[in-house]
Amino acid sequence: MSKSQKTSIAKPATLERGEARYFHGRVKILDNFEELLDRAKKGDSGTSVLIQAAPGAGKTALLHECARIAGGRGYAVAEVEPTWFLDPKTLHKSIRSSWKNWIAWLEQGAVNIDIGVLKAELIAGRGAKTPIDVIKKGKGPLLLLLDEAQRLVRITHEHERERFMQVVDMLKVIHAGGAGRPVILLASGLGATRQAFADLDISRFDPGCEINLEPLDEGSRRAVIHDWLLEEGEAKGDPAPWINTIAVETHGWPQHIMAYVWPALRQLKLTGGELTPEGLETALEEGRKGRIEFYKARTRDFPREQLHCIARVLAFSPSGTSVAKMDIMASLRMEFSEDKAEEIFTLALYKGILDMRDNLYVVPIPSMHDWLVDNFARYRAPLFPPPPPPDLSIEHAPKEHDQRLEW
Numbered sequence: 001m002s003k004s005q006k007t008s009i010a011k012p013a014t015l016e017r018g019e020a021r022y023f024h025g026r027v028k029i030l031d032n033f034e035e036l037l038d039r040a041k042k043g044d045s046g047t048s049v050l051i052q053a054a055p056g057a058g059k060t061a062l063l064h065e066c067a068r069i070a071g072g073r074g075y076a077v078a079e080v081e082p083t084w085f086l087d088p089k090t091l092h093k094s095i096r097s098s099w100k101n102w103i104a105w106l107e108q109g110a111v112n113i114d115i116g117v118l119k120a121e122l123i124a125g126r127g128a129k130t131p132i133d134v135i136k137k138g139k140g141p142l143l144l145l146l147d148e149a150q151r152l153v154r155i156t157h158e159h160e161r162e163r164f165m166q167v168v169d170m171l172k173v174i175h176a177g178g179a180g181r182p183v184i185l186l187a188s189g190l191g192a193t194r195q196a197f198a199d200l201d202i203s204r205f206d207p208g209c210e211i212n213l214e215p216l217d218e219g220s221r222r223a224v225i226h227d228w229l230l231e232e233g234e235a236k237g238d239p240a241p242w243i244n245t246i247a248v249e250t251h252g253w254p255q256h257i258m259a260y261v262w263p264a265l266r267q268l269k270l271t272g273g274e275l276t277p278e279g280l281e282t283a284l285e286e287g288r289k290g291r292i293e294f295y296k297a298r299t300r301d302f303p304r305e306q307l308h309c310i311a312r313v314l315a316f317s318p319s320g321t322s323v324a325k326m327d328i329m330a331s332l333r334m335e336f337s338e339d340k341a342e343e344i345f346t347l348a349l350y351k352g353i354l355d356m357r358d359n360l361y362v363v364p365i366p367s368m369h370d371w372l373v374d375n376f377a378r379y380r381a382p383l384f385p386p387p388p389p390p391d392l393s394i395e396h397a398p399k400e401h402d403q404r405l406e407w
Helices: 027-043 059-072 082-086 088-108 115-124 131-137 151-156 161-175 193-199 218-232 240-250 254-270 277-298 304-314 325-333 338-350 366-376
Strands: 047-052 076-080 142-146 183-189 210-212 355-357 360-362
Touching (some): 027 059, 047 059, 076 088, 082 088, 277 366
Parallel strands (some): 047 183
Antiparallel strands (some): 355 360
16 A cells, blocks of 8 residues: 555554564664574574563564564464463464465565475474474474463463473473474563563573563664654654654653554644644643553552552652562551462562562553552551650659669
């Protein structure tokens, strides 16, 4: 479709997930990943790569970019779900279903896969009795994409011990490079993902294979906004004022960028691409509302009193700084039992409200930290209340000092 044929700008169902239409940044991460792909092929081995980040940081977009790079280096790529590590038929079906995509991409010259190896992959996995058999009997390099990987422990804990250990064994085989061929598991998830792998006996990752995804750098966030405004919005004139203003308000968070981009595109559509000051102000106002709606969605599972307990601890720390678990737990225990406090804390990790950094915890999105404090920390008792005032009544007044007592 040519630009002149565009009649509307459709907003996606969600701003949190999916492949980025305009991908910029993450250069060092992608360079390291390319080196890993090459080393795995040369060594006929593999390992696990963990990408941990807050919601809306661009984890899924990064997975898709890694998949594109891996395809260009001869890897077959399959998206998997945690439950598929329990079912060899479903796991093999996932690899098989991706085959049609790779055939289409081969015809376009987008990937470089030996078609004979890919067909052998499909044949070898048939009739496998365990997921490990699917991995070991296959042929050629393979990249497995596991998004929302923090669900691993929750799902496996719902099964009996034998099946739980089956997942553990599967992860260990891949992590230790024991599949007999290049197999890489690229897993991404929220703040609880690192602990999920530790619970599954994967406690150490190779250098460069454990990634804490940070916001986009200044140049990358501007490049993304630039492409959206010019390529999709057909902006006319100098877009720098719009780009600069939006870039500052998003703090480099991909989800926030999209929260501002969509209303900006709507304004450009209304003005035929003219970059008016009024259009920018409207886009900014709607973008700010979009950010707040995102925060509300992440905290929807928490009653107000639970958010009060978390926020009054955050009020003592500037945004972007860490707090100790013991402080958060102390606040929660003021209102809830020990078990309930632990449950709330775990859910905050699972939902991406908290993220673990060097054994401390932080609200990974600074503007979300400020929103929590502004909306839930006010008019609450301090975490450590001051001691009661001294009793100054006559019966409790200090008696005169009798020096004779000293002798």
